[in-house]
Amino acid sequence: MHSEPLLILVVATALAFDFTNGFHDTANVVATSMSTRALSPRVAVGIAAALNFAGAFISLKVAATIATGIVSTGAITLPIVFAGLIGACFWNLATWWFGLPSSSSHALIGGVVGSVLVAKGSHAVQFAGLLGKVIIPAFIAPVAAFAVAGLAIIFTYRLTARLRPGPAGRGFRLGQIFSGGMLSLAHGTNDAQKTMGVITLALVANGDISAHRVAVPDWVIVAAASAIALGTYAGGWRIIRTLGTRIIKMDPAQGFTAQSAGAAVVLAASHVGFPLSTTHVMAGGIIGAGAGKRLSAVRWGVAGNIAIAWLLTLPAAAAVGAATYAVTKAIGNGTLGPFVIAVIAIAAILAAMLRRARELQSEPATARR
Amino acid sequence: MSLATAIVDGHALLELVYVSLLAGVGVCVVYAVAVVGITRAQEARRASRHRSAALYALLAAVALGACGWAIVTGISIMATK
Numbered sequence: 001m002h003s004e005p006l007l008i009l010v011v012a013t014a015l016a017f018d019f020t021n022g023f024h025d026t027a028n029v030v031a032t033s034m035s036t037r038a039l040s041p042r043v044a045v046g047i048a049a050a051l052n053f054a055g056a057f058i059s060l061k062v063a064a065t066i067a068t069g070i071v072s073t074g075a076i077t078l079p080i081v082f083a084g085l086i087g088a089c090f091w092n093l094a095t096w097w098f099g100l101p102s103s104s105s106h107a108l109i110g111g112v113v114g115s116v117l118v119a120k121g122s123h124a125v126q127f128a129g130l131l132g133k134v135i136i137p138a139f140i141a142p143v144a145a146f147a148v149a150g151l152a153i154i155f156t157y158r159l160t161a162r163l164r165p166g167p168a169g170r171g172f173r174l175g176q177i178f179s180g181g182m183l184s185l186a187h188g189t190n191d192a193q194k195t196m197g198v199i200t201l202a203l204v205a206n207g208d209i210s211a212h213r214v215a216v217p218d219w220v221i222v223a224a225a226s227a228i229a230l231g232t233y234a235g236g237w238r239i240i241r242t243l244g245t246r247i248i249k250m251d252p253a254q255g256f257t258a259q260s261a262g263a264a265v266v267l268a269a270s271h272v273g274f275p276l277s278t279t280h281v282m283a284g285g286i287i288g289a290g291a292g293k294r295l296s297a298v299r300w301g302v303a304g305n306i307a308i309a310w311l312l313t314l315p316a317a318a319a320v321g322a323a324t325y326a327v328t329k330a331i332g333n334g335t336l337g338p339f340v341i342a343v344i345a346i347a348a349i350l351a352a353m354l355r356r357a358r359e360l361q362s363e364p365a366t367a368r369r
Numbered sequence: 370m371s372l373a374t375a376i377v378d379g380h381a382l383l384e385l386v387y388v389s390l391l392a393g394v395g396v397c398v399v400y401a402v403a404v405v406g407i408t409r410a411q412e413a414r415r416a417s418r419h420r421s422a423a424l425y426a427l428l429a430a431v432a433l434g435a436c437g438w439a440i441v442t443g444i445s446i447m448a449t450k
Contacts, residue, residue, distance in 0.1 A: 058448050132378060140382060144389045151390070152397035159401040163408050171404035179396075182440060257397045264393030267443050271388065272381040 002207050006078045006335045009342060010202045013085045015227040018195035020092040021104040022052065022231020025191060027239035028101065028262070028282035029184045029232070032255035034240065038176035047177075048184040049233035055188020056196075056225030058270075069133055070109055071116045075124035076205045079328050080115045081198060082338045086345055087111025087321030093349065094316075095309055097356075099242045102309040103277030107317040108194050109134055112201075114318030115325040137274040138310075141265055142284030149261035149288030156253050157293070172252035179259035186266035187278045188228060193270075195224040242302065249297070254289040261285040280310060396439050403432035 029052075030044035039047070088104070088111040095102040109130070116124050160168045199220045203209040209217075250258070262278070262285040269276035283306055290298040328337030406429025413422035 058444070137382065137385070140386065144386050145393075148389050148393035152394045155394065155398045156401040159398065159405055163405060167408045167411065168404055171407060172400075175400050175404070178436075178440065182443065185444070253401075256400070260397050260400075261389070261393040263443075264396070265385070265389040268385045268388040268392065272378075272385055274381070274385065 003078060003335055004206075006082070006338060007202060007206045007208075009335070009338055010078050010082045010085070011199055011223075013082055013089070013342065014195050014199045014202065015223060017085050017089050017092070017104075017108065017198075018192065018224055018227035019231035019234070020089055020096070021108075021191055021195065022049075022228040023234040024092045024096050024102075024104050024231075024239060025187060025278055026232045026234075027242070028278045029180060029187055031240045031242075031282075032250060032258050032286065033176050033180045035250045036173060036176060036252040036255040038173040038252065038255065039180070044180070045233055047181060048187075049229045051181055051184035052188035052192065052232045053225045053229035055185040055190075056192030056228060057221060058185070058189045069129040070126055071112060071201075072120075072124045072126060073201065073204055075116060075120045076201050077119065078202055078205050079338055080119045080325060081112065081202045081205060082341070083115035083119075083325035083328055084108070084112030084321045085198065086324040086341060087114055087317040087319070089345065089349075090320045091313060091317040093352065095313075096239060097352065099239055100309040101239045101242055101279045101283055101306055102313050103138070103279045104191065105194055105277045106134070106138065106310075106313040108198065110314035110317030111321035112198070113314075114321030117318070118322040118325045119329075133274055135314075137269065137276055138280060141269060141274075141276045142280040145261045145265045145281045145284035146288035146291070148264060149258050149285040150292035152257040152261060153254055153289045153292035156257055160253065169252045172256040175256045176252065176259060179256050179263060182263035183259050183266070183278075183282070184232075186263045186270065188225065189270045190266050190276060191278060192224045192228045195227065196220050199224065242306075250286070250289070254286075254293065257292075258282070258285040258289040261288065277310075392439065392443065396436055399432050399435045399439070403429045403436065406430075406432060 026045055026048060029048040030039070030041070033039040033044045034041055038044075085108070088107040091102065091107040091110070092104055113125055113130065196216045200209065200216050203217070203220075209215065259282075262282040265281045265285075266276060266278055269281075283303070287298050287303055324341055328341055331337035331340050406425045406427075410422045410425035410429060413419075413425055
């Protein structure tokens with residue numbers, strides 16, 4: 001099926017998802033820097049946005065995994081990609097509403113897998129790829145970040161135990177500018193590529209790119225990098241509050257080790273081509289940095305809520321992706337179904353934003369951040 | 370066993386774990402050494418122990434250099450992928 005209007009709608013939806021990915025995941029990058037007062041909020045999100053943009057140009061290995069390793073490229077159609085993106089956007093906005101740091105990556109993969117399952121059946125899903133490249137790394141990565149941050153904070157505390165807290169704190173706050181920068185770069189490298197992969201899938205489905213020689217076009221890289229950077233600059237303050245203050249009360253050394261652990265794991269994952277969740281990794285790093293100090297320093301109830309959101313992400317996004325595809329098809333073949341869904345989705349998002357804006361006006365200024 | 374091997378790229382997973390551990394813990398430890406070096410150098414300078422101050426400053430410089438090298442190496446590895 002070849003349809004330029006539908007392709008434009010799918011690309012626009014993919015970039016909208018990329019924007020939500022940026023503002024949803026801003027928290028991963030800036031929450032620790034803000035929590036320890038290493039950087040002011042606006043400076044932190046400004047640096048994060050610029051480095052997310054730069055990071056998107058560094059590597060394309062994750063984009064290739066998304067485009068070719070999860071579902072059969074030949075089975076993909078534009079309505080399938082569109083429905084998957086709606087599922088991912090829905091889950092991102094729902095978890096943002098409740099202030100839960102869930103995985104944008106898994107929402108995207110879940111949404112696409114759900115719509116493919118309904119449209120083409122289970123044979124079109126590469127379950128081996130899904131398990132080996134998404135689900136198993138999803139369990140290993142936060143554990144690795146937890147272990148890295150936990151070990152790092154133990155060694156760091158031992159080394160700096162006899163220093164006065166003031167100068168040591170200043171040193172680690174300065175270090176956080178660099179560790180946070182590396183994390184932003186790693187986030188751009190890993191996350192912007194997921195949208196590049198999906199847009200590339202749409203181009204393959206529309207016949208603009210050969211399914212046998214999948215390559216990400218330059219304009220896709222620039223557009224995805226810009227969307228994630230803009231989303232990052234917009235910031236997701238609810239999730240920043242959860243990650244920055246509600247899991248552990250962080251000191252600068254913990255902030256530095258959590259960010260360094262997160263950056264190391266995400267960069268290593270990009271290196272081997274796993275589409276990891278920065279959110280999972282960063283939450284694992286923050287919990288590890290807290291537990292390395294003492295286990296009771298971690299608010300395990302908050303950590304449990306985050307874990308439940310993680311477990312629900314793939315199935316919930318898949319369910320919305322599947323339902324969206326079914327509704328799209330019920331409305332009719334071609335462009336009409338996706339356009340109707342897009343109008344409904346935009347109206348729902350605007351209503352949610354307006355409601356949130358009214359809530360913010362009624363909250364005292366100090367409670368917002 | 371062969372099915373598990375086919376599904377899970379064990380080598381890549383192992384690489385993910387050991388590269389993360391080495392890089393993450395290594396950078397944090399080396400940076401902590403730099404913080405110790407800078408702080409002790411300042412204290413020694415204030416106490417007019419110039420030799421100690423110079424040694425601690427050298428330690429901090431070497432540690433910061435190692436951190437810088439780690440950052441550049443990380444970015445260059447990503448850029449060549």
